[in-house]
Amino acid sequence: MSKHILGILCSGRGSNMQSILAAIKSGQIKAEVGIVLTDKPEARALAVARENGIKSICINRKECKDQQDFEEQLVAELRNAGVTLVVLAGFMRILSPYFVGEYRHQILNIHPSLLPSFGGAHAHRDVLAYGTKVSGCTIHFVDEGMDHGPIILQDTVPVLENDTEETLAARVLEKEHILYPRAIELYVDGKLELVGERHVRIKN
Structure with missing residues (x-):
């Protein structure tokens, strides 16, 4: 089987991308990053990509005619890079059915x-407002719904009495940096099987 090529989409600092790159370098993830794409010219992720010798491009949504134009440019760059798995790492755009259809289950x-x-965009604020005792993070396949696709992995953190959005986010982020590389590892190793519409089975 040919080696998987990842296309990473970011809008910010790229901390999850850095954990993925570290997992590739360590041999945990047997893949390479073909391209990093961002919608924001000021995104720190662009510099992180350059520092690691990875092709990086900003497709500024504000300079595109519309959502379709923006996503067609994204898809064209992903196709040109030979991407087999699209990884959203802090990409603050909702993808349309067109984009999802181009990379179904990828x-x-x-x-x-x-x-x-x-x-939604304010998970930590909403968790604290609701009084939930446990939070965490989720890795999932992307479908046409927002934060809706089949769940691959989850991990938890306790919500503490004195938590702020910032302290809770920091503890969740530590889990994210472990869980996301693990999910990508399972994908590229062919160990994820979609059963029906919603269930993901992890094969031994």
């Missing part, structure tokens, strides 16, 4: 809560 996302609870 897009992973990470979310900082235990889905299906607390989806």
Whole structure:
């Protein structure tokens, strides 16, 4: 089987991308990163990619005609790089059915809560407001719904009485940096099997 090529989409500092790159360098993930794409020219992820010798491109959504134009440019760059798995790592854009259809069951996302609870952009704020005692993170396949696709892995952290959004986010992020490389490892090793519409089985 040919080696998997990852395309990483980021909008910010790229901390999850750095954990993925470290897992590739250590041999945990048997793949390479073909391209890093961002929608924000100021994204730190662009510099991280350059520092690691990875092709990186900003496709500024503000300079595109519309969502379709933006996503067609994303897909073109991913195709040119030979990408076999799209990894969303802090990519703050909702992808349309067009993009999802182009990479059906080949897009992973990470979310900082235990889905299906607390989806959306303000998970930590919503967790604290609700009074939940446990939070965590979720790795899932991306489908047409927001934070909705089949769940691959989850891990938990306790919510402490004195937590703020920042302290909770920091503890969840530590889990993310472990869990996301593990999910990618399972994918590239062919150990994930989608059963029906919602269930992901991890093969031995």
